Amino acid sequence: MRVAVVPAAGVGRRFGGKKQFYRILGKPVIEFPLEVLSKSELIDTIVLVLPKENLNLGEELKQKFPKIAAVVEGGDERQSSVFRGLKKASELKPEEVLVHDGVRPIIDLSLITDLTIAMSDYETEGVIPGVKPKETVKEVGAPLEPGDFLVEKTLNRDKLLLVQTPQLFKFEVLFECHKRAKEEDVVVTDDSALLERYGYTVVAIAGSYRNIKLTTPEDAKIAEVFLRELYTKGP
Numbered sequence: 001m002r003v004a005v006v007p008a009a010g011v012g013r014r015f016g017g018k019k020q021f022y023r024i025l026g027k028p029v030i031e032f033p034l035e036v037l038s039k040s041e042l043i044d045t046i047v048l049v050l051p052k053e054n055l056n057l058g059e060e061l062k063q064k065f066p067k068i069a070a071v072v073e074g075g076d077e078r079q080s081s082v083f084r085g086l087k088k089a090s091e092l093k094p095e096e097v098l099v100h101d102g103v104r105p106i107i108d109l110s111l112i113t114d115l116t117i118a119m120s121d122y123e124t125e126g127v128i129p130g131v132k133p134k135e136t137v138k139e140v141g142a143p144l145e146p147g148d149f150l151v152e153k154t155l156n157r158d159k160l161l162l163v164q165t166p167q168l169f170k171f172e173v174l175f176e177c178h179k180r181a182k183e184e185d186v187v188v189t190d191d192s193a194l195l196e197r198y199g200y201t202v203v204a205i206a207g208s209y210r211n212i213k214l215t216t217p218e219d220a221k222i223a224e225v226f227l228r229e230l231y232t233k234g235p
Contacts, residue, residue, distance in 0.1 A: 002116075003094040004037045004166070005085035006030075007049045008102025009074020018051070019214045020102045024224045025231060029214060030061070032105035032227065037098075038067045040112045045069040045092060048102075049085045079187055083178045090175060097174055099191050100166035103214040106226050107166060111208070115168040118205050125200040126169045128192045129207030130161035164207040167192055173200055 008020040008030050015022070020030040030048075037043050046068045050058045058071030072088045074081035082099060089097060096119065100107065111129060118127045137160060140149035169191065177194035181187070188194055192202045210226045212219055 001044045001092060001094040002042060002096045002098065003069075003089045003092055003171070004043045004046045004098045004100060005049065005082060005089055006033065006037070006046060006100055006102045007074065007078055007081040007085060009049050009051045009081040010078065010103070011051070014216055015214065015220075016217060018054070019220070020050075021054070021057070022214070022220055024105065024220065025227055029105050029220075029223075030102045031064070033100055033102060033107055034061065034065045034068070036107050036109060037100065037112075038065045040109055042112050042116050043067065043098065044094075047072065047085045047089045049074045049081045077187065078189065079178070079181070082191060083182060086171075086175045086178055089171070094171045096168060097171045098166045098168050099174075101213055104165055104211055105214070105223055106208075106210045106212065106230070108208065111211075112166065114205055115166065118203055119168055119170075122201075122203045124203045125173045126167065126192050126195045126202040128163055128167040128202060128204050129165075129211070130163045130204045131207045131209055133157050133160050133162055161204055162207075163190055163192065163204075164211045164213075169195070 012019040021028045037046055048058055048068050048071045050071055052073045055071055055073060062068045070088050072084050075084055115127045137155045137157060139152045139155055141152050143149055174191060177198050180198060181194055195202050212223055214220055214223060
């Protein structure tokens with residue numbers, strides 16, 4: 001069994017509100033990835049993680065997307081929300097888990113296929129999508145003034161990736177890594193970083209520059225352009 005855990009419990013401080021419920025093209029952002037995951041024959045079931053005060057909306061989403069097996073309350077940070085989703089998913093005894101940010105509305109069915117193929121071909125514990133940075137990337141030191149920094153060095157873009165979701169993992173490996181991180185009070189912003197920390201192998205495959213994560217209001221405007229183009233052609 002392959003389960004998808006969808007963390008969507010953020011409060012959207014930088015966005016100015018809960019971006020997972022921000023409406024684009026007449027529907028909340030969270031519905032776009034749920035639609036794709038529900039269509040995928042490679043996903044057996046979905047565990048959705050939402051803020052406590054929005055669990056009732058989760059029940060409405062279960063009616064719309066029957067592949068959602070459970071809606072659980074999220075934690076204070078993304079990592080704790082994923083962990084809670086994994087704990088619920090463990091009841092289903094899945095072999096693999098796909099973790100996808102609920103505020104990334106633009107994913108292709110083909111990416112899910114590519115992840116599963118790579119997992120098998122490379123015999124790895126985790127597979128993640130990523131894209132190369134387009135701009136030059138600098139490493140900076142302590143701030144001089146708000147927004148001003150002393151530049152220390154230029155990083156080699158050929159060795160850098162901007163990591164995205166969905167990310168695919170062996171379920172027991174990711175679950176164990178989250179348990180260890182909780183015990184050791186380790187906090188990361190990316191699930192694959194836990195596998196790296198605890199000595200597992202992660203493979204990166206090609207992602208898409210359209211697969212953006214909504215963080216600021218500007219991101220929503222960009223996503224709307226991409227989604228309008230996509231849905232004009234047909235979902």
